[in-house]
Amino acid sequence: MRRFLREHSLTLVFAGLFLAALVGQLFTGNADYNERQAALGQPLLTLGSYLVSADFLVDVVENWQSEYLQFFLYVWATVWLVQRGSPESKPADKAGPETAEEQQLGRHTTESSPRWARAGGWRTSVYSKSLGLAMLALFLFSWTMQWIAGCFANNSDPLAEKVGLFEYFLSADFWNRSLQNWQSEYLAIASMAILSVYLRQRGSPESKPVGAPHSVSDRSG
Known part of the structure:
Protein backbone atom coordinates (compact mmCIF):
# COMPACT_ATOMS: atom_id res chain seq x y z
CA MET A 1 0.00 0.00 0.00
CA SER A 53 -29.41 22.30 -8.79
CA ALA A 54 -28.54 23.72 -12.20
CA ASP A 55 -26.88 26.69 -10.50
CA PHE A 56 -24.30 24.47 -8.80
CA LEU A 57 -23.76 22.28 -11.86
CA VAL A 58 -23.14 25.16 -14.24
CA ASP A 59 -20.61 26.75 -11.88
CA VAL A 60 -18.72 23.44 -11.68
CA VAL A 61 -18.67 22.39 -15.32
CA GLU A 62 -17.87 25.82 -16.75
CA ASN A 63 -14.48 25.51 -15.07
CA TRP A 64 -14.03 21.89 -16.12
CA GLN A 65 -14.61 22.63 -19.79
CA SER A 66 -11.99 25.37 -19.88
CA GLU A 67 -9.39 23.12 -18.23
CA TYR A 68 -10.01 20.29 -20.68
CA LEU A 69 -9.94 22.76 -23.55
CA GLN A 70 -6.52 23.93 -22.34
CA PHE A 71 -5.14 20.39 -22.24
CA PHE A 72 -6.66 19.45 -25.59
CA LEU A 73 -5.18 22.48 -27.34
CA TYR A 74 -1.83 22.06 -25.60
CA VAL A 75 -1.54 18.37 -26.48
CA TRP A 76 -2.35 19.03 -30.13
CA ALA A 77 -0.57 22.37 -30.56
CA THR A 78 2.72 21.12 -29.14
CA VAL A 79 2.95 18.55 -31.93
CA TRP A 80 3.66 21.40 -34.37
CA LEU A 81 4.30 24.59 -32.39
CA VAL A 82 7.52 25.20 -30.47
CA GLN A 83 9.01 27.62 -27.96
CA ARG A 84 12.79 27.66 -28.02
CA GLY A 85 14.27 26.96 -24.62
CA SER A 86 11.04 25.81 -22.95
CA PRO A 87 10.79 22.32 -21.40
CA GLU A 88 7.10 22.52 -22.35
CA SER A 89 8.14 22.43 -26.02
CA LYS A 90 9.98 20.07 -28.34
CA PRO A 91 13.11 21.38 -30.07
CA ALA A 92 12.29 23.10 -33.37
CA ASP A 93 13.76 20.26 -35.45
CA LYS A 94 11.36 17.80 -33.81
CA ALA A 95 8.16 19.66 -34.81
CA GLY A 96 5.56 17.34 -36.27
CA PRO A 97 4.44 13.78 -35.49
CA GLU A 98 8.07 12.45 -35.49
CA THR A 99 9.40 9.24 -37.03
CA ALA A 100 8.28 5.69 -36.33
CA GLU A 101 11.58 5.06 -34.56
CA GLU A 102 11.21 8.10 -32.30
CA GLN A 103 7.63 7.09 -31.48
CA GLN A 104 8.48 3.38 -31.12
CA LEU A 105 6.02 2.29 -33.79
CA GLY A 106 6.01 -0.46 -36.41
CA ARG A 107 9.18 -2.55 -36.23
CA HIS A 108 10.36 -0.36 -33.35
CA THR A 109 7.68 -1.63 -30.95
CA THR A 110 8.54 -4.15 -28.24
CA GLU A 111 6.63 -6.78 -26.29
CA SER A 112 6.12 -4.24 -23.52
CA SER A 113 4.61 -1.65 -25.90
CA PRO A 114 0.85 -1.06 -25.48
CA ARG A 115 -1.24 -3.59 -27.44
CA TRP A 116 -2.81 -0.99 -29.73
CA ALA A 117 0.60 0.53 -30.47
CA ARG A 118 1.67 -2.90 -31.77
CA ALA A 119 -1.59 -3.68 -33.58
CA GLY A 120 -1.08 -1.45 -36.61
CA GLY A 121 -3.83 -0.09 -38.86
CA TRP A 122 -6.68 2.00 -37.50
CA ARG A 123 -6.12 0.92 -33.90
CA THR A 124 -2.59 2.31 -33.82
CA SER A 125 -3.76 5.41 -35.65
CA VAL A 126 -6.47 6.03 -33.05
CA TYR A 127 -4.20 5.17 -30.13
CA SER A 128 -1.53 7.57 -31.40
CA LYS A 129 -4.07 10.39 -30.98
CA SER A 130 -5.93 8.99 -27.97
CA LEU A 131 -4.75 11.53 -25.38
CA GLY A 132 -5.87 14.51 -27.46
CA LEU A 133 -9.13 12.79 -28.41
CA ALA A 134 -9.89 12.02 -24.76
CA MET A 135 -9.30 15.64 -23.77
CA LEU A 136 -11.48 16.82 -26.68
CA ALA A 137 -14.29 14.45 -25.65
CA LEU A 138 -14.12 15.61 -22.02
CA PHE A 139 -14.16 19.25 -23.15
CA LEU A 140 -17.17 18.76 -25.42
CA PHE A 141 -19.02 16.82 -22.72
CA SER A 142 -18.42 19.41 -19.98
CA TRP A 143 -19.12 22.32 -22.37
CA THR A 144 -22.42 20.68 -23.35
CA MET A 145 -23.27 20.21 -19.67
CA GLN A 146 -22.46 23.88 -19.06
CA TRP A 147 -24.79 24.83 -21.93
CA ILE A 148 -27.71 22.73 -20.65
CA ALA A 149 -27.24 23.53 -16.96
CA GLY A 150 -26.75 27.21 -17.76
CA CYS A 151 -30.01 27.29 -19.66
CA PHE A 152 -31.89 25.72 -16.72
CA ALA A 153 -30.18 28.07 -14.26
CA ASN A 154 -31.11 31.06 -16.40
CA ASN A 155 -34.73 29.97 -16.66
CA SER A 156 -34.98 29.42 -12.89
CA ASP A 157 -33.98 33.05 -12.30
CA PRO A 158 -37.20 35.03 -11.75
CA LEU A 159 -35.59 38.16 -13.21
CA ALA A 160 -34.25 36.51 -16.38
CA GLU A 161 -36.05 36.05 -19.67
CA LYS A 162 -36.96 32.41 -20.28
CA VAL A 163 -35.18 30.96 -23.32
CA GLY A 164 -34.77 27.66 -25.14
CA LEU A 165 -31.52 25.73 -25.44
CA PHE A 166 -30.62 27.15 -28.86
CA GLU A 167 -31.41 30.70 -27.75
CA TYR A 168 -29.29 30.25 -24.64
CA PHE A 169 -26.38 28.93 -26.73
CA LEU A 170 -26.41 32.26 -28.59
CA SER A 171 -26.86 34.31 -25.44
CA ALA A 172 -24.33 36.69 -23.91
CA ASP A 173 -24.48 34.80 -20.60
CA PHE A 174 -23.33 31.51 -22.16
CA TRP A 175 -20.48 33.02 -24.15
CA ASN A 176 -19.41 35.27 -21.29
CA ARG A 177 -19.13 32.22 -19.03
CA SER A 178 -17.11 30.39 -21.69
CA LEU A 179 -14.80 33.17 -22.86
CA GLN A 180 -13.90 34.45 -19.39
CA ASN A 181 -12.54 30.97 -18.66
CA TRP A 182 -10.89 30.40 -22.04
CA GLN A 183 -8.88 33.61 -21.98
CA SER A 184 -7.37 32.68 -18.61
CA GLU A 185 -6.35 29.24 -19.92
CA TYR A 186 -4.67 30.72 -23.01
CA LEU A 187 -2.78 33.19 -20.82
CA ALA A 188 -1.67 30.40 -18.48
CA ILE A 189 -0.29 28.33 -21.38
CA ALA A 190 1.58 31.27 -22.88
CA SER A 191 2.96 32.28 -19.47
CA MET A 192 4.18 28.77 -18.66
CA ALA A 193 5.80 28.36 -22.08
CA ILE A 194 7.83 31.58 -21.90
CA LEU A 195 8.58 31.73 -18.15
CA SER A 196 9.94 28.17 -18.18
CA VAL A 197 12.61 29.34 -20.62
CA TYR A 198 14.20 31.64 -18.04
CA LEU A 199 13.00 30.42 -14.63
CA ARG A 200 13.62 27.09 -12.86
CA GLN A 201 12.03 24.82 -10.28
CA ARG A 202 14.57 22.34 -8.99
CA GLY A 203 13.38 18.73 -9.20
CA SER A 204 10.24 19.44 -11.26
CA PRO A 205 9.78 17.70 -14.64
CA GLU A 206 8.07 20.91 -15.78
CA SER A 207 11.40 22.72 -15.45
CA LYS A 208 14.82 22.34 -17.03
CA PRO A 209 17.76 21.57 -14.74
CA VAL A 210 18.69 24.67 -12.77
CA GLY A 211 22.02 25.05 -14.54
CA ALA A 212 20.73 24.39 -18.07
CA PRO A 213 21.19 27.22 -20.60
CA HIS A 214 18.10 29.27 -21.43
CA SER A 215 18.27 28.26 -25.10
CA VAL A 216 18.18 24.50 -24.42
CA SER A 217 14.78 22.80 -24.69
CA ASP A 218 13.96 19.77 -22.56
CA ARG A 219 14.66 17.16 -25.23
CA SER A 220 17.43 18.92 -27.12
CA GLY A 221 20.19 17.61 -24.88
Whole structure:
Protein backbone atom coordinates (compact mmCIF):
# COMPACT_ATOMS: atom_id res chain seq x y z
CA MET A 1 0.00 0.00 0.00
CA ARG A 2 2.82 2.43 0.86
CA ARG A 3 4.44 1.78 -2.50
CA PHE A 4 1.13 2.33 -4.30
CA LEU A 5 0.57 5.64 -2.52
CA ARG A 6 4.08 6.81 -3.33
CA GLU A 7 3.94 5.80 -7.00
CA HIS A 8 0.53 7.41 -7.53
CA SER A 9 0.95 10.34 -5.14
CA LEU A 10 0.61 13.04 -7.82
CA THR A 11 -2.82 11.81 -8.95
CA LEU A 12 -4.02 11.00 -5.43
CA VAL A 13 -3.02 14.34 -3.92
CA PHE A 14 -4.63 16.38 -6.65
CA ALA A 15 -7.74 14.19 -6.62
CA GLY A 16 -7.99 14.86 -2.90
CA LEU A 17 -7.51 18.60 -3.41
CA PHE A 18 -10.19 18.50 -6.12
CA LEU A 19 -12.71 16.85 -3.79
CA ALA A 20 -11.89 19.26 -0.95
CA ALA A 21 -12.30 22.28 -3.24
CA LEU A 22 -15.54 20.87 -4.66
CA VAL A 23 -17.01 20.41 -1.18
CA GLY A 24 -15.90 23.93 -0.27
CA GLN A 25 -17.53 25.25 -3.42
CA LEU A 26 -20.74 23.44 -2.49
CA PHE A 27 -20.96 25.12 0.91
CA THR A 28 -19.89 28.59 -0.20
CA GLY A 29 -21.97 28.43 -3.37
CA ASN A 30 -25.05 27.46 -1.39
CA ALA A 31 -24.48 30.33 1.03
CA ASP A 32 -23.97 32.82 -1.82
CA TYR A 33 -27.06 31.53 -3.67
CA ASN A 34 -29.24 31.84 -0.57
CA GLU A 35 -27.98 35.37 0.11
CA ARG A 36 -29.09 36.39 -3.38
CA GLN A 37 -32.41 34.56 -3.00
CA ALA A 38 -33.09 36.24 0.35
CA ALA A 39 -32.38 39.66 -1.14
CA LEU A 40 -35.00 38.97 -3.81
CA GLY A 41 -37.49 37.48 -1.38
CA GLN A 42 -37.24 34.07 -3.06
CA PRO A 43 -37.19 30.60 -1.43
CA LEU A 44 -33.87 29.36 -0.07
CA LEU A 45 -32.30 26.02 -0.97
CA THR A 46 -31.02 23.39 1.44
CA LEU A 47 -27.51 22.07 0.86
CA GLY A 48 -28.89 18.87 -0.68
CA SER A 49 -31.21 20.77 -3.02
CA TYR A 50 -28.39 23.10 -4.07
CA LEU A 51 -26.13 20.10 -4.78
CA VAL A 52 -28.50 18.85 -7.51
CA SER A 53 -29.41 22.30 -8.79
CA ALA A 54 -28.54 23.72 -12.20
CA ASP A 55 -26.88 26.69 -10.50
CA PHE A 56 -24.30 24.47 -8.80
CA LEU A 57 -23.76 22.28 -11.86
CA VAL A 58 -23.14 25.16 -14.24
CA ASP A 59 -20.61 26.75 -11.88
CA VAL A 60 -18.72 23.44 -11.68
CA VAL A 61 -18.67 22.39 -15.32
CA GLU A 62 -17.87 25.82 -16.75
CA ASN A 63 -14.48 25.51 -15.07
CA TRP A 64 -14.03 21.89 -16.12
CA GLN A 65 -14.61 22.63 -19.79
CA SER A 66 -11.99 25.37 -19.88
CA GLU A 67 -9.39 23.12 -18.23
CA TYR A 68 -10.01 20.29 -20.68
CA LEU A 69 -9.94 22.76 -23.55
CA GLN A 70 -6.52 23.93 -22.34
CA PHE A 71 -5.14 20.39 -22.24
CA PHE A 72 -6.66 19.45 -25.59
CA LEU A 73 -5.18 22.48 -27.34
CA TYR A 74 -1.83 22.06 -25.60
CA VAL A 75 -1.54 18.37 -26.48
CA TRP A 76 -2.35 19.03 -30.13
CA ALA A 77 -0.57 22.37 -30.56
CA THR A 78 2.72 21.12 -29.14
CA VAL A 79 2.95 18.55 -31.93
CA TRP A 80 3.66 21.40 -34.37
CA LEU A 81 4.30 24.59 -32.39
CA VAL A 82 7.52 25.20 -30.47
CA GLN A 83 9.01 27.62 -27.96
CA ARG A 84 12.79 27.66 -28.02
CA GLY A 85 14.27 26.96 -24.62
CA SER A 86 11.04 25.81 -22.95
CA PRO A 87 10.79 22.32 -21.40
CA GLU A 88 7.10 22.52 -22.35
CA SER A 89 8.14 22.43 -26.02
CA LYS A 90 9.98 20.07 -28.34
CA PRO A 91 13.11 21.38 -30.07
CA ALA A 92 12.29 23.10 -33.37
CA ASP A 93 13.76 20.26 -35.45
CA LYS A 94 11.36 17.80 -33.81
CA ALA A 95 8.16 19.66 -34.81
CA GLY A 96 5.56 17.34 -36.27
CA PRO A 97 4.44 13.78 -35.49
CA GLU A 98 8.07 12.45 -35.49
CA THR A 99 9.40 9.24 -37.03
CA ALA A 100 8.28 5.69 -36.33
CA GLU A 101 11.58 5.06 -34.56
CA GLU A 102 11.21 8.10 -32.30
CA GLN A 103 7.63 7.09 -31.48
CA GLN A 104 8.48 3.38 -31.12
CA LEU A 105 6.02 2.29 -33.79
CA GLY A 106 6.01 -0.46 -36.41
CA ARG A 107 9.18 -2.55 -36.23
CA HIS A 108 10.36 -0.36 -33.35
CA THR A 109 7.68 -1.63 -30.95
CA THR A 110 8.54 -4.15 -28.24
CA GLU A 111 6.63 -6.78 -26.29
CA SER A 112 6.12 -4.24 -23.52
CA SER A 113 4.61 -1.65 -25.90
CA PRO A 114 0.85 -1.06 -25.48
CA ARG A 115 -1.24 -3.59 -27.44
CA TRP A 116 -2.81 -0.99 -29.73
CA ALA A 117 0.60 0.53 -30.47
CA ARG A 118 1.67 -2.90 -31.77
CA ALA A 119 -1.59 -3.68 -33.58
CA GLY A 120 -1.08 -1.45 -36.61
CA GLY A 121 -3.83 -0.09 -38.86
CA TRP A 122 -6.68 2.00 -37.50
CA ARG A 123 -6.12 0.92 -33.90
CA THR A 124 -2.59 2.31 -33.82
CA SER A 125 -3.76 5.41 -35.65
CA VAL A 126 -6.47 6.03 -33.05
CA TYR A 127 -4.20 5.17 -30.13
CA SER A 128 -1.53 7.57 -31.40
CA LYS A 129 -4.07 10.39 -30.98
CA SER A 130 -5.93 8.99 -27.97
CA LEU A 131 -4.75 11.53 -25.38
CA GLY A 132 -5.87 14.51 -27.46
CA LEU A 133 -9.13 12.79 -28.41
CA ALA A 134 -9.89 12.02 -24.76
CA MET A 135 -9.30 15.64 -23.77
CA LEU A 136 -11.48 16.82 -26.68
CA ALA A 137 -14.29 14.45 -25.65
CA LEU A 138 -14.12 15.61 -22.02
CA PHE A 139 -14.16 19.25 -23.15
CA LEU A 140 -17.17 18.76 -25.42
CA PHE A 141 -19.02 16.82 -22.72
CA SER A 142 -18.42 19.41 -19.98
CA TRP A 143 -19.12 22.32 -22.37
CA THR A 144 -22.42 20.68 -23.35
CA MET A 145 -23.27 20.21 -19.67
CA GLN A 146 -22.46 23.88 -19.06
CA TRP A 147 -24.79 24.83 -21.93
CA ILE A 148 -27.71 22.73 -20.65
CA ALA A 149 -27.24 23.53 -16.96
CA GLY A 150 -26.75 27.21 -17.76
CA CYS A 151 -30.01 27.29 -19.66
CA PHE A 152 -31.89 25.72 -16.72
CA ALA A 153 -30.18 28.07 -14.26
CA ASN A 154 -31.11 31.06 -16.40
CA ASN A 155 -34.73 29.97 -16.66
CA SER A 156 -34.98 29.42 -12.89
CA ASP A 157 -33.98 33.05 -12.30
CA PRO A 158 -37.20 35.03 -11.75
CA LEU A 159 -35.59 38.16 -13.21
CA ALA A 160 -34.25 36.51 -16.38
CA GLU A 161 -36.05 36.05 -19.67
CA LYS A 162 -36.96 32.41 -20.28
CA VAL A 163 -35.18 30.96 -23.32
CA GLY A 164 -34.77 27.66 -25.14
CA LEU A 165 -31.52 25.73 -25.44
CA PHE A 166 -30.62 27.15 -28.86
CA GLU A 167 -31.41 30.70 -27.75
CA TYR A 168 -29.29 30.25 -24.64
CA PHE A 169 -26.38 28.93 -26.73
CA LEU A 170 -26.41 32.26 -28.59
CA SER A 171 -26.86 34.31 -25.44
CA ALA A 172 -24.33 36.69 -23.91
CA ASP A 173 -24.48 34.80 -20.60
CA PHE A 174 -23.33 31.51 -22.16
CA TRP A 175 -20.48 33.02 -24.15
CA ASN A 176 -19.41 35.27 -21.29
CA ARG A 177 -19.13 32.22 -19.03
CA SER A 178 -17.11 30.39 -21.69
CA LEU A 179 -14.80 33.17 -22.86
CA GLN A 180 -13.90 34.45 -19.39
CA ASN A 181 -12.54 30.97 -18.66
CA TRP A 182 -10.89 30.40 -22.04
CA GLN A 183 -8.88 33.61 -21.98
CA SER A 184 -7.37 32.68 -18.61
CA GLU A 185 -6.35 29.24 -19.92
CA TYR A 186 -4.67 30.72 -23.01
CA LEU A 187 -2.78 33.19 -20.82
CA ALA A 188 -1.67 30.40 -18.48
CA ILE A 189 -0.29 28.33 -21.38
CA ALA A 190 1.58 31.27 -22.88
CA SER A 191 2.96 32.28 -19.47
CA MET A 192 4.18 28.77 -18.66
CA ALA A 193 5.80 28.36 -22.08
CA ILE A 194 7.83 31.58 -21.90
CA LEU A 195 8.58 31.73 -18.15
CA SER A 196 9.94 28.17 -18.18
CA VAL A 197 12.61 29.34 -20.62
CA TYR A 198 14.20 31.64 -18.04
CA LEU A 199 13.00 30.42 -14.63
CA ARG A 200 13.62 27.09 -12.86
CA GLN A 201 12.03 24.82 -10.28
CA ARG A 202 14.57 22.34 -8.99
CA GLY A 203 13.38 18.73 -9.20
CA SER A 204 10.24 19.44 -11.26
CA PRO A 205 9.78 17.70 -14.64
CA GLU A 206 8.07 20.91 -15.78
CA SER A 207 11.40 22.72 -15.45
CA LYS A 208 14.82 22.34 -17.03
CA PRO A 209 17.76 21.57 -14.74
CA VAL A 210 18.69 24.67 -12.77
CA GLY A 211 22.02 25.05 -14.54
CA ALA A 212 20.73 24.39 -18.07
CA PRO A 213 21.19 27.22 -20.60
CA HIS A 214 18.10 29.27 -21.43
CA SER A 215 18.27 28.26 -25.10
CA VAL A 216 18.18 24.50 -24.42
CA SER A 217 14.78 22.80 -24.69
CA ASP A 218 13.96 19.77 -22.56
CA ARG A 219 14.66 17.16 -25.23
CA SER A 220 17.43 18.92 -27.12
CA GLY A 221 20.19 17.61 -24.88
